[in-house]
Amino acid sequence: MKIHLKRLNENYHFETKNERGDVVHLDNKSExxxxxxxxxxLLLMGIAGCSSIDIVMILKKQQLEMTNLEMDVEGFRVDGAIPNVFTRIHLKIIIDGDIPENKAKRAVDLSLEKYCSVAKMLEKTAEITTEVILNGSPVNK
Structure with a gap:
């Protein structure tokens, strides 16, 4: 896996491109x-994407189809710390469809505990917590 990065202006705007040509722009959020x-x-987007792919794959293998999957991810850091790593990441996973509550929760748990490579890396510095909403109702832990 390779990524190419190119600076696009005199400040902090960069373009990254993978081997397939997919482009992602980066910048300093304080600009x-x-x-x-x-x-x-991008790290938060990475855990959201990685986990979502797993959740879809796990439910599809069980022949369960979602009508919607959304995720809100929030990262928490200690102000002023250097480096300023995430110490906690919270994922709110919103699933709609004809899916049993236990299957939705299990798919989320399997993703974060076993399959999601991004989560497995981030859990070394951050506590990862989840909240699952299925068809508008919270799923009990």
Whole structure:
């Protein structure tokens, strides 16, 4: 796996490209008009994407189809710490569809505890917590 990064302006706007040509823009979030996500935001996007792919895959293998999957991810850091790593990450997973509550919860747990490579890396510095909402109702832990 390889990524190429190129600086696009005199400040912090960068373009990254993978071997397939997919482009992601990065910037410093403290800039007045950032032109991309910050690297730390990309980490949160990474755990959201990685876990979502797992959840879809796990439920599809059980022949359970979702009508919707959304995720809100919030990262928490200690102000002023250097490096300023995430100490806690909370994922709110919103699933809609004809899916039993225990299957939805199990898919989320399997993703974060076993399959999601991003979560497995981030759990070394951050406590990862979840909240599952199925068809508008919270799923009991």
């Amino acid at each position: 007045p008009n950032p032109q991309g996500a910050s690297p730390m935001e």
